[in-house]
Amino acid sequence: MMQQLRNSTKWIMILVAFAFVGLMVFEWGMDISGRSAGFGGEIGRVNGTPVLNEEYQATYRNLYEQTAAFQEDPITNAQNDQIEDDAWEQVVQSILIGQELERRGIVVTDEELRNAALFSPPPDLMQNAAFQTDGQFDLGRYQDWVAGADRGTLLQLESIYREMIPRGKLARQVGSGIHMSDNELWDLYRQEHERASVSYVSFEPLTRVADDQIEITPREISDYYRENRESFFIPASAGVVSVYLTKAPTPADTAAVLARAGELRQSILDGEDFSEVAMRESTGPAAAEGGEVGVVARGAMVSVLNSVAFSIRPNRVSEPVATSFGVHLLEVTERWGQDSAQVRQIVLDFERTDDSEFELFEMADSLEVLGESMALAEAAMVLGLDADTVDIIETRPFVAGAGDVAEGGEWIFDPETPLGEVSPVFENRLAFYALELVSTDPARYQSETEAATAIRGSIGVDKRIEAAAEEAREFVAEVRAGRSLLEVSREFALEARDAGPFTRNEFVFGLGRLNAAVGAAFGLEVGEVSDVVVANQNVFVIERTASQPADSLAWVEQIDVQRQQQLFIARQTRLNLWIEALREAADIVDRRDEVLSPADDQELAGLLR
Secondary structure, eight states, rough: OOOHHHHHHHHHHHTTTTTGGGHHHHSOOOOOGGOHHHHHHHHEEEEEEEEHHHHHHHHHHHHHHHHHHOOOSSSOOHHHHHHHHHHHHHHHHHHHHHHHHHHHHHOOOHHHHHHHHHHHOOOHHHHHGGGGEEEEEEEHHHHOOOOOOOOHHHHHHHHHHHHHHHHHHHHHHTTTOOOHHHHHHHHHHHHHHHHEEEEEEEEHHHHHHHHGGOOOOOOHHHHHHTTTTTGGGGGOOOEEEEEEEOSSSHHHHHHHHHHHHHHHHHHHHOOOOOOHHHHOOSTTGGGTTTTEEEEETTTOOOOOHHHTTTTTTTBBBBOOOOEETTEEEEEEEEEETTTTEEEEEEEEEOOOHHHHHHHHHHHHHHHHHTTTTSHHHHHHHTTTTTOEEEEEEBBEETTTEEEEEEEHHHHTTTTTOOTTBOOOEEESSEEEEEEEEEEEHHOOOOOOHHHHHHHHHHHHHHHHHHHHHHHHHHHHHHHHHOOOHHHHHHTOOOEEEEEEHHHSOOOOOBBBSHHHHHHHHHHHHHOOOOOEEEEEEEEEEEEEEEOOOOOHHHHHHHHHHHHHHHHHHHHHHHHHHHHHHHHHOEEEEOOOHHHHHHHHHHHHHHHHH
16 A cells, blocks of 8 residues: 555545646656655755755666666666756746745645645555445545555655645746636637638639749859858768667467467367466457457457457357467357457567577677677678668767667767777667777758759749649639639639538548648638638638527536636636746756766666665
């Protein structure tokens, strides 16, 4: 129960105050459970208050572990630098909030602590069967538990609430005074629910305007290049020799998985319970339920599994079936004709065997050792591996077969890496890989001559749009003279199309989404024709043909929920701006570069392994 309480800490923080206090938990760095690191010393100051290395390292460790938990690839040096900066910002904000609490005299009373502990249970505990009656959370049972909790549990609850309740008060003070009138809410609702129908003509300038209708001068190209020079930046690149060792299973590994599936099938045929085998061996999402997939409609599974499920006899275990997901053993416990079946399955992932993985590690180690004494291509030849020469771009380091080689890219573009150097062996989700730096091309800007073709194309688009817009203005004049959109469109050899009804936020085929064309439709009265509208490199003339107003009765029914949602957004916005202002006005001294030595970094990295 104590562990579950610890796991619920962040939820308690959110519940004890107000919904938007969640931002304070995650962005103000108030992680109560992570303040027990072992490094002392001062690494900076915030308005004169020391920033302690102990708190910084604890916050860093929490962020590092969170990042590692949400990605398969190892954390790169660039990511680590960002984590360090994020940790610093969280600690700084935490101190700033603490100072603001003290300045405003915001504290928590014993009564508030008691009420929070009794009436704001963590969601994790609310889901605990011990606090439920007939499947529903029973507040009385939870309160009985609190009343009988040991001193350690009560102290932990108290420390959490004592931290967060004052911050909830501060958040409410910052967000106070915000009001959403009924008129504002109705306007927002109307904008989201009003619908329009239109007829429109699309002038398609990129195809309708011919090359001989536009002229691009050398002066225009030069002016464009000067005004848009940043768009012609070319990032640094490097030529490298690359060697990679894929982590994908070998044919022998695949055969081993198929053989293992056959052994499990035989074990079930010999009397072992299917569900017990599934819980023990299966890697599929239904493993915890003994492989129970449930009722499956014909065609709901991949074709080979579908074929097996509707051909094998009920209560018989299929032969191993291979798909891109792994190797499957299926059992149909009940089937209703050829429409649906009750299915359970065991899934074994295609993965390397222990021996195969050991051989992969050995090969990676050998590649690294050989790379220390010879060229990478020679090392690859010794090991029977393929070596390729490829170009890598600094802003997106990628090698076919190895995938994203961000860590290798950091090594390549380090100014200290000499030509001819062979890297250590790096690892990502797909492969082990090594690189040899052959050549480098520094970042630069394309010359005007190099960029001329692209510039000509960009100017040409603008000129085509303007030519189409000029034709569209003639079109509008004809319509406003009393002729119909359909009649004039035929005269101009264009097609008048219909669209709608649609809302402001919908994608409209032919018009697009959230652009000037859709906006213009809602700015027209029924029967009114627009001026020339330019959107999505196209030119339109639009006539509104129908209007479907928002339902005011439906709006009234949901106004309370809408008001709370909009107040939440408005308070969040004010809170963000307030935090930014607090940060900008603060006197912050960052001495991490002076205080934290490489030895400190190595010690911390050791703790994270």
